[in-house]
Amino acid sequence: MNIEILTIGDELLTGHTVDSNASYIAEKLLQIGHQVKYMSSTGDSLEQMEEAFRLALNRAQVVITTGGLGPTDDDNTKKAIVKVFKRNLIFHEEVLEDLKKRYAIRNMEMPAINQNQALLPQGAKFFPNKHGSAVGLCISENGRTFISLPGVPREMEQILDDEVLPYISKMPDSDSITVLKLRTTGVGESKLSELINPKLKLESSIKLAYLPTYSGVDLRIIATASTKDESDSLALSLKRHLESTVGKYIYGIDSDKLEEIIGQLLKDNDKTIATAESCTGGYLGSIITSIAGSSNWFIGGIISYDNEVKKNLLQVDKTIIEQHGAVSEECAEAMAVGCRKLLDTDYALSITGIAGPDGGSDEKPVGTVYIGLATKREKDKAIVKKFSLFTDRNANRIRASYAALELLRREILDIQ
Template sequence: MQFELVTIGTELLLGFTIDSNGAHIGQTLADAGIRLTRRTTVPDEADAIRSAVSEALARTGAVITTGGLGPTRDDLSKAVVAGLFGWPLRFDPRVWDDICARFRRMGREPSPANRCQAEVPEGATVLANQWGTAPGLWLEGAPGLVIMLPGVPREMRNLLEQVVMPRLQARASGRVIRSTVVRTTGIPESTLGARVAPVEDELAPLTLAYLPGTDGVDLRLTAWDLPADEADRLLARGADRLRGLTGEHAYGSGDDDLAALTLGALRARGWRLSVAESCTGGMLGARLTAVPGSSDVFLGGAISYDNVLKQALLGVPGDLLAAHGAVSVEVAQAMADGAASRFGTEAAVGITGIAGPSGGTADKPVGTVCVGWVAGNQRAVARVVFLGGRREIRERAVQFALHRLWLLSRDSG
């Protein structure tokens, strides 16, 4: 089964409201083996709604709409779609009773404007909305199938998951759409593509998508319209193949977080961690403390933005700063050593860099980041140059620091 999605709302096109509904609908349908083939966004205008829904029905015969079911004059969806089916709107007293009951539970009375929400296309099935005042609608006839859902995300999600999906799954063929993700970091998309390209044909019938972000590139494999057992088998084999090609750059799957994996590797060794941050200003500590249970490994650290604090808090020698500058591998290592010593931890990270937009030189351009690590009896340093704005550079620096620490703690003898 295939669907198209038509999201209705001028505010979506103006950018005042972010459409979170589309992603949720796509994921929910895919989990049930239903493919969403196209998304269209239209304003609150009758002609635009009519055109989008009728064209989508002509292509797939099945459409989900969101928005336009409220009590105001710009909520036109119901009347327009009913017109495509040739069905008049009829007042439904049962729907009106539900609306009134909901308002009274909130200690209020419905306004006269809410009465229009009880008008229902003559041949439609009402999808009772326990979470709001706008019921969903299921219209099925000669033009095809149209499922109309409110635009409020909480109401839409509950109706979709608890009311719509059971009806759709009753029609399901037993075939699924499933995906798995191999997470990589520390390797550019172009380099990753060159490694993977020679085997892409071997991955068929799976499809492969590259999803770059500031923290790395996710490789998403998708099985389309296959029996569940076959999809799972092909996805597991394909993911193993990709991990073999990407080596140490592959760190997880799904929504795995590198900070959590790093803490797990440290925990397995009985090591505690401290950090010393300059240009990242606490972002590394924030990533670590965002992980539940991190306190048994991560003790804390120092944000030593100024050189005076690098010396006072971490014991970085003044002559080292004078000789190499604050942004240097020598200072980064001294920061890590100082954190490990001052805080009494077996592992430590020191980060210093130039996040921009100013402060760069020919020798040390904006984006230069130096990192030092302590991991048991191992010490390591690296200098890299990241592209992007100030936030991107800092986020990439944190991910880079976590990745190397994960490797060191995972591989230490």
């Protein structure tokens, strides 16, 4: 079954907006066993849409569009559907009532222009939108299924997840695909592939991909077979092989985040954490607290950018900074120890390094980062690891923050 994702909007063609809708939809479709064949973007004009709709319907059995469903004049998706499918727009009282109710709940009057949102192509199925005024549309004709979703990511994602994916899952298709993602961190792509065994021969029905990100390398398995049981079993056997060879680097599956896993571990063990950051400037704190409920385990942090803050708040001895520099094993240790004592937590993570682009030296080039972890076990000591990252400022800050989380994960799970 050929599937095309067609994203609509001048903002895509001018480069103002990076097209995250297309990748969101593609990844979700892959999880239910469908690999997208075509992806394209078109502008807001009726002519451009018509051309793009006709091309997509010509080469794909399922077309999913995003954008152009708003109530104003320059929202042309429904007009293009009218032209391409030769269907009139029909007024749907129940859609309007539903919209009016949602405004009433918020004590607001519905703007008159929103009446347009109740005009839908004749014979179209529609999918409710929990977060906005544009319902999703679905037209089936001549063996083609044409689905139109709003362009606002939050609205698109809700309708896709709640309505479109279950709908597409029920469509008959020849093959079953099973997709699994194992998320690793703290290890490079080439080391992973050595450990997994380069001689591993995979049948053509199973694919293993190494997908590097700033926070680690994902191992993605795609298994194809004629039945769901077969593709599941193929994928699971490779998964077991990966777990037995590189299990200690695997922190989660699919869309798990390391900061989520860490949060869960701390919560389960009833432990608290604090942070002392220099070169990451708050980034580590910000990813820990991106998880809802993080006040259960995160007490707070010190962004000790200036050395005075390291000395005055974290009690880093000034001789450490004079003798070893602020970017040193000794300073990372003192920062972690001082932070844990100051904020009275079970653990404290510290990061000090040279993020770049300036500030490097021969001895300590850009990308040199020391990460410390203080625990209650030894009150005046910390585990410190040195990292040599080599990319740009932004990447170094992200990588260093995830390396710190991984140090903590291994400590809690006692992984050597």
